[in-house]
Structure formats: C-alpha cells, structure tokens
Amino acid sequence: MIIVKRDVDMFPRSRSEWIKTTGSLTLILAIGALNIVSVAQAGDNSSKAMSAKKRVTAAPKNTAKSTSKNGGKSTAKSALQIVSKPGVKPVVKTARPTPAKPASAKPTAPASKPAPAKSDAPSAQPVTPVASIASKVTVNEGGTKVMEEKISKTMITFKMVRLPGGTITMPDAKAPGGSKEVAIKPFWIGEKEVSWDEYDAYMFKLDMTDAEAAKVDVKLRPSLPYGAPDRGYGHEGYPAISIARNGAEQYCKWLSNKTGKKYRLPTEAEWEFAARAGGDVQMKPEELQSVAWVQENSNDTTHPLGEKKANAWGLYDMLGNAGEWVQGYDGDWVLKGGSFKETAAKVNAQWRAKQINAWHDPNKPKSNWWLADGPFAGFRVLCED
Numbered sequence: 001m002i003i004v005k006r007d008v009d010m011f012p013r014s015r016s017e018w019i020k021t022t023g024s025l026t027l028i029l030a031i032g033a034l035n036i037v038s039v040a041q042a043g044d045n046s047s048k049a050m051s052a053k054k055r056v057t058a059a060p061k062n063t064a065k066s067t068s069k070n071g072g073k074s075t076a077k078s079a080l081q082i083v084s085k086p087g088v089k090p091v092v093k094t095a096r097p098t099p100a101k102p103a104s105a106k107p108t109a110p111a112s113k114p115a116p117a118k119s120d121a122p123s124a125q126p127v128t129p130v131a132s133i134a135s136k137v138t139v140n141e142g143g144t145k146v147m148e149e150k151i152s153k154t155m156i157t158f159k160m161v162r163l164p165g166g167t168i169t170m171p172d173a174k175a176p177g178g179s180k181e182v183a184i185k186p187f188w189i190g191e192k193e194v195s196w197d198e199y200d201a202y203m204f205k206l207d208m209t210d211a212e213a214a215k216v217d218v219k220l221r222p223s224l225p226y227g228a229p230d231r232g233y234g235h236e237g238y239p240a241i242s243i244a245r246n247g248a249e250q251y252c253k254w255l256s257n258k259t260g261k262k263y264r265l266p267t268e269a270e271w272e273f274a275a276r277a278g279g280d281v282q283m284k285p286e287e288l289q290s291v292a293w294v295q296e297n298s299n300d301t302t303h304p305l306g307e308k309k310a311n312a313w314g315l316y317d318m319l320g321n322a323g324e325w326v327q328g329y330d331g332d333w334v335l336k337g338g339s340f341k342e343t344a345a346k347v348n349a350q351w352r353a354k355q356i357n358a359w360h361d362p363n364k365p366k367s368n369w370w371l372a373d374g375p376f377a378g379f380r381v382l383c384e385d
Helices: 015-057 060-070 075-083 196-203 210-214 245-259 268-276
Strands: 132-139 145-151 157-163 166-171 179-184 187-190 323-327 333-336 352-354 382-384
Touching: 145 245, 166 268, 179 268, 187 268, 196 245, 268 323, 268 333
Parallel strands: none
Antiparallel strands: 132 145, 145 157, 157 187, 166 179, 187 382, 323 333, 333 352
C-alpha cells in the first residue's frame, strides 16, 4: 500500500489563509468557466455567420435541407455538453409559485370617512430561518433511519443515524468488579466521526462574515495549533484528530446553537450500545480488520472515513481509525474504540483510555483545544431524540 502524505506546512494557519486558499481554487474554476463560455459563444457566432452566407449563396431548398440536417441545435450547446460530467444528473430548482390571495370582501368606506393613515395592526416581523435543517430522512440497509443535516452559511453536510432504545450491561462504578443494567433511550448518533471538513467550519469561523468573525470571543473557538494537527495524514474526508476533550465539547455546543437541537458527546453506555449493534464485544481479528483501521492494516496513519464496512446499524469507524471522546461510566472522560495505533487483539467495544500527560508535548504549551501528542484522539457527536 502506498500512502501519500501531505506537507504539514500546507495546513491553513488562519481564517484568511483558509479563505485565500479556497478562493484561489474558486478563481481558477471561474476563469475556466469563462473560457468555456467564450469558446461556446465564438462557435455560436461562427455558426450564425456560416448560416447567413448559405442563405445568400444557396437555393431556398438547400437552406431548408441544411436547417433540417443541423436539427436546430446550436454549437454552444454542444460545447457545453463536452465539459459536463458524465453520469451526473443536473439538479433543477424551481420556485414554488405563491397562490394569489382572493380580493378582500371589506365594504368600501364612505367618502366622508377617509381610511386611517396608519393601521393599528402590529407590523409583520421578519422570520429567522432555521439554521440547520434535515434535508431528508432515509432508511439504511440496517433498517435504521438516517437524517442528513446541513449547517447554515456553509456547504457542510453530515449524517445522523437514529438508534432504538434498549439496555446494556456496564461495569458498576460503585461496586468494583460488579456490573449493572443501563437503560438506553433512543438517540441519534453520527454515521461517521467528525471530519476535518466539519471542524474547519467551526475552527476558521467559515459560518460567518468577516465582520461577524471579528466580534467572536476567542475563547469560544479553537486556538491555532502548534504545527499541523492532521500530522500530514490527510485532511478532506479524514477524521479530525489531536482534539482535546474541551475542543470536542465546545464543537457540540456550537453545533447545538447552529441547529437548535441538543448535540453532545455520548456517554460510555450509549457509545458501547452503538458500537456493539447487538453483536459481541470482541470480534475475530480478520472480521475486525474488515470494519476497522488498526495497527496491522493502517500503515501508522488515519484513513478517509467510511472506507471500511459499516456495523449492523450502518455506523462507520466505530472501532479503530481515531479514538472517540465519551463520558465514562465512572465520571471520567475517556477515549473509546481504539485507534489506528492499537493492535487488533486489543481493539473492541470495551476498549477505553484515560488521558495521560504523555498526550501533551512537554516542549509545547498545554492547550485546552489540542493534544500535541494525541494524533489518535477524535470524536463523534450524539443528538438527543
């Protein structure tokens, strides 16, 4: 397997740098589009000139024959068809017509009593649009509902899977060595771990204008990390890593404010309930490697989300790839599910790890947002039903 690693210096250092990078790509695409239109228009003008010449020199019957043969299709249309993506069906949006309101049946006021200049009725207030909406709800192969969310003012979408309620056996924190049944209410959980695409929108304030971003309290958004937190493993479509627990929690609060829903990190019982999906705690090594990136098959790097098979409920990368922050049954915050650095023999639904000092680089200032030596730490969001 060949792993192509990105130069760590390519990670954007600021909001303006991120916008500048993506803006350059947009400019290139725009120039390309203008060139295509120019070629199409030139072809169209050339076609019209040739047609005019034929009308002057050719007999009427030949002109009709030429028009029939050409089929009335312009050269511009053919040029645009060449650059369109094969197999991609264009989306056509049409505005829903507003039905006309019937004329009012109010009687005409007498001439001696002119209509009042100002109405006593309260003026209409502008309606604030919902920040994030579920664009659609479908059912996956596991028979569970899947809801797609879109964050307003961005192009970011992500999917949430609804899990039914049930019970799960967990260790009893009050009775060492004992266990207890924990009741689980229905909830929605991320189909995949939070990706860099999603976290970048939060970190670089991509959901705001420049004027709005300048007013945001710096304590509410991640500080810039020392070096590239993605370690050069990969960015677009990859799990967000090196995330401290505070960074994961603050992201959930931001997402709640954007959507009007209650997003948070899962409890350990909820997470295990989702990871087991009605199956066993421990999987056979060969079966595990079909659903998880672990030490034996990861080549010591994270991988794009969703490349491995989903579990029975349609959830990807619950085991391996990046560990996931949860609130432990004992009250501590722990990582669950193992990571790309753990061996297949250790990775299972009960694997857990508490944060230790080694996750912070002693040569760099400690941060509430980043783990300088924790490239295996990511998270997955839960939304209350």
